[in-house]
Amino acid sequence: MGRALAVFIWVMTLATVWMFVDGRWWFPESITAHGPAYDRQFLISIIVVGLTFAAAQIGLGVMLWRYGSSRRGGNERAVYSHGSNRLEVVWTIVTAVIFVSLGLMGQRVWAQLHFNNAPAGSAQIRVTAQQFQWNFHYPGADNKFGRTDPAKIADASANFIGLDEDSPGAKDDVVVPTLAVQVDRPVELVLSARDVTHSIWVPELRFKQDLVPGLNISVHFTPVKTGKFELACAELCGQLHYKMKSYLLVLPENEYREMAALPPAQFKTRMTELLKKYPLGSVPH
Amino acid sequence: MAEAETIHDVIQPAAAHAHAPSVAAHHHGPPTGFIRKYIFSVDHKVIGIQYLLLAMAAVLVGMLLSVLMRMNLTWPGTAWPLLEILFPIGAKGGVMTPEFYLSLVTMHGTMMVFFVLTTAPQGGFGNYFLPIQIGAEDMAFPTLNMLSFWVTFVGFVALIAAAFVEGGGPTGGWTGYPTLSAIGGKLNVPGMGSAQNLWWNGQNLWIISIAIFCVASLLGALNFITTLLNMRTRGMSLMRMPLTCWSWFTTAILALLAFPVLLAAGVLLFLDRTADTSFFVPGGLSDGTRVLTEHNGGSPILWQHLFWFFGHPEVYIAILPGMGVTSHVLSTFARKPVFGYRAMVFAMFAIGLLGFFVWGHHMFLSGMSPYTGMAFSVLTLTIGVPSAIKTFNWIGTLWGGRIRFTTPMLFAIGFVSLFVAGGVTGIVLGQTSLDLSMHDTYFVLGHFHLVMGVAAIFGMFAGTYFWFPKMFGRMMSERLGKIHFWPTFIGVYAIFIPFHIMGIVGMPRRYASFEEYEFLRVLDPVVLFVTIAVIITVAAQFLFWYNFFWSIWKGEPAGDNPWEATTLEWSTSSPPPHDNFGGRVLTVYRGPYEFAVPGAPDDYVMQTTPDAAEENQSPLVQGGSEISGNGHNGHKH
Numbered sequence: 001m002g003r004a005l006a007v008f009i010w011v012m013t014l015a016t017v018w019m020f021v022d023g024r025w026w027f028p029e030s031i032t033a034h035g036p037a038y039d040r041q042f043l044i045s046i047i048v049v050g051l052t053f054a055a056a057q058i059g060l061g062v063m064l065w066r067y068g069s070s071r072r073g074g075n076e077r078a079v080y081s082h083g084s085n086r087l088e089v090v091w092t093i094v095t096a097v098i099f100v101s102l103g104l105m106g107q108r109v110w111a112q113l114h115f116n117n118a119p120a121g122s123a124q125i126r127v128t129a130q131q132f133q134w135n136f137h138y139p140g141a142d143n144k145f146g147r148t149d150p151a152k153i154a155d156a157s158a159n160f161i162g163l164d165e166d167s168p169g170a171k172d173d174v175v176v177p178t179l180a181v182q183v184d185r186p187v188e189l190v191l192s193a194r195d196v197t198h199s200i201w202v203p204e205l206r207f208k209q210d211l212v213p214g215l216n217i218s219v220h221f222t223p224v225k226t227g228k229f230e231l232a233c234a235e236l237c238g239q240l241h242y243k244m245k246s247y248l249l250v251l252p253e254n255e256y257r258e259m260a261a262l263p264p265a266q267f268k269t270r271m272t273e274l275l276k277k278y279p280l281g282s283v284p285h
Numbered sequence: 286m287a288e289a290e291t292i293h294d295v296i297q298p299a300a301a302h303a304h305a306p307s308v309a310a311h312h313h314g315p316p317t318g319f320i321r322k323y324i325f326s327v328d329h330k331v332i333g334i335q336y337l338l339l340a341m342a343a344v345l346v347g348m349l350l351s352v353l354m355r356m357n358l359t360w361p362g363t364a365w366p367l368l369e370i371l372f373p374i375g376a377k378g379g380v381m382t383p384e385f386y387l388s389l390v391t392m393h394g395t396m397m398v399f400f401v402l403t404t405a406p407q408g409g410f411g412n413y414f415l416p417i418q419i420g421a422e423d424m425a426f427p428t429l430n431m432l433s434f435w436v437t438f439v440g441f442v443a444l445i446a447a448a449f450v451e452g453g454g455p456t457g458g459w460t461g462y463p464t465l466s467a468i469g470g471k472l473n474v475p476g477m478g479s480a481q482n483l484w485w486n487g488q489n490l491w492i493i494s495i496a497i498f499c500v501a502s503l504l505g506a507l508n509f510i511t512t513l514l515n516m517r518t519r520g521m522s523l524m525r526m527p528l529t530c531w532s533w534f535t536t537a538i539l540a541l542l543a544f545p546v547l548l549a550a551g552v553l554l555f556l557d558r559t560a561d562t563s564f565f566v567p568g569g570l571s572d573g574t575r576v577l578t579e580h581n582g583g584s585p586i587l588w589q590h591l592f593w594f595f596g597h598p599e600v601y602i603a604i605l606p607g608m609g610v611t612s613h614v615l616s617t618f619a620r621k622p623v624f625g626y627r628a629m630v631f632a633m634f635a636i637g638l639l640g641f642f643v644w645g646h647h648m649f650l651s652g653m654s655p656y657t658g659m660a661f662s663v664l665t666l667t668i669g670v671p672s673a674i675k676t677f678n679w680i681g682t683l684w685g686g687r688i689r690f691t692t693p694m695l696f697a698i699g700f701v702s703l704f705v706a707g708g709v710t711g712i713v714l715g716q717t718s719l720d721l722s723m724h725d726t727y728f729v730l731g732h733f734h735l736v737m738g739v740a741a742i743f744g745m746f747a748g749t750y751f752w753f754p755k756m757f758g759r760m761m762s763e764r765l766g767k768i769h770f771w772p773t774f775i776g777v778y779a780i781f782i783p784f785h786i787m788g789i790v791g792m793p794r795r796y797a798s799f800e801e802y803e804f805l806r807v808l809d810p811v812v813l814f815v816t817i818a819v820i821i822t823v824a825a826q827f828l829f830w831y832n833f834f835w836s837i838w839k840g841e842p843a844g845d846n847p848w849e850a851t852t853l854e855w856s857t858s859s860p861p862p863h864d865n866f867g868g869r870v871l872t873v874y875r876g877p878y879e880f881a882v883p884g885a886p887d888d889y890v891m892q893t894t895p896d897a898a899e900e901n902q903s904p905l906v907q908g909g910s911e912i913s914g915n916g917h918n919g920h921k922h
Binding site for chain 1: 382383384387456457458462464465468469472474475566567568569570571572573574576583584585586619620621622623624625626628650651652655656658659662663665666667669670673674676677678680681683684685686687688689690695698701702705706709710712713715716717718719721722724725726767774775778782783785786787789790791793795796797798799801802803804807808811880881882883888
């Protein structure tokens, strides 16, 4: 029984490692400036995880293989030992060093994204999430956002974010359900939610952030590849949470600038055309 | 009167009985009527079994819910005629609605975390064996003990009721995040109530159930701590306690500090829902037609802090008793002392203590300050150190042993394997940077299901197979036990390892269907594979139930000490008499895991065996044993 268990544990360890190295099931390609650093940190961490996992499982299996009572002769007893303080100390120090170093390394990408303000020249887009729809608010040609007021929210007339049409800068503002950004230019998203907590999630971005009622959360990233990518909600927001889908369009500079300068109605038409034009995934630019 | 008498018991040190063992009779005599004996019993052993049976019912429900979830994810839109009979609204025409799926998610999580992972290891085994293992006649407060079970039971009934009230079961997830859980009714989210159904809706009953559970757990925790500190028998010093007792003690302290916070949070959420207060709801929210002007000034993040201040220690409440049982069983069947007993005790306390400083790692992306996130992240990674110490010592315990591969031993070994498999990925999730992608994906589900779900369950299986003979006087079938072990062990790996790669691909949790997203298509075969594994693994669990109930009546008679084990529960009959030791006051002479002692006649020396040889040899040791004989040395006050 012991040896069978040892063999199973080893086989299971191999199968697990295979699932992770096979490559069939892995991250989609990264499309952001911080993506490679993220992927590197993930790889380092998963290797440490894999080695720790494999070492412990193999070690456990060795004990089962070697120390089964039926494999020991007659009355021979177990080793009478209460442990070893020296080994405990060594083991504690080794694991502490590895885990804490990984923990510190694991702050780098985070710090880069969250401890700095969005770089100068970032395109600002306001995001208001609602059940079960994304609203991306663009400032239009004047690059100024109109005022929003919850009292003006009226789904019936498609004013999902409560844009005050009469406020300065509002006339050319566009609110669309798709996020379009310009490649190689930092994007600042100002995130808010008008009903419950949502979370913006594009696997290719290696980025996720909750949108919280009552807060305006500013985040930034720099897309470096053009294309169309699925955008999902990652925080339970109600019965149609699983359908709260949108797209991220990363456009070449000329296409983006051209669209951003259009008046609202044409902006929306152009957006629809671009959504159709791009297949899912990245395209070379 | 029972309380007054047992408080007397507590104030009087156990040593007081020493000179007149005959008066150490049980203070509450054995009851005679059926109701006092089996229903409203104050006997910790009956209460322990009641907790176990409750958990067995809850785990059956929780498990069947997970099968339904997998069916919906794998074959979305399929009509299951049988389902319509049970849930005519949630599964109209036999097809599960998305809100029905969410109520499955919520009920599964709540059922498992509270009524299985918290009740069985602590309320069940802890209740039954903590007093016996320290040589006490009962818990310090037997009536309180009875109350804590029956209050738990009321909480269980409330949760079941939540699934069947008008409007459907609760859909907020087991974490119940506001503002969804607070104003969901105003947004027409099913299961969240409405203006017409302000009180008896799923989400309210969910809160009520949890609040009741908190009260019950508090009562239990007080009882455990008092019992352990005050009612140890002669010679049972803290450092001679079995590691199981240490784990129940640590768990009780965690429960005492964590549950009140959840209770308070639950009350506040209930007020937000029913009295339009604004603890968790900010101003300026809209339902698309009007501003919810009745709310202003609250914060959804406050709930998350309160919830996880409870929720993270709760993870350790679930797993620590499993660690205790595993250490206990590994040592017994490796026929070897626990490797690094002291290190195990300290590691357990370190885990418990650190467990209170890491809750923020659930909230990196919640809108909390990123600097706070960083602090929580580094603290989180340090919790891996005591966990690694424990793993190291379990493997060390096996090293050089003479392992008997009994069913409880197989499950204890499984615990170690699963604890490692689930625990190591904490290194990934604990890093703020990596959480940017991993948060709220199946990677998280894989991590916590392995470590606090099935590892903890394996701890319970190990405990059940190990202690069954003591509880019922009969052995469980070893053959059936082993047949149960294999598909369970293989099955849980086949289910939860693939969860990790699903998470890496980016599969979000709490989705009623994955059909909407192209990037998830690559996972279709994996989703199917997992579902098949779930069905097989769940089916195998019926072997356990069968074995359990069959063995109560038909198992081989067990004898007092069938496993040749050392601790006090094996120094009494199986099952133990009403007062546990038949009026005897035991004296403890040594630590709990004295196996393979050189020169001893058997390969195990029980804690109660007097050390005759040493007494005759050395005056120093003789003096020591005299001191332990009067009961004070053991306590080391």
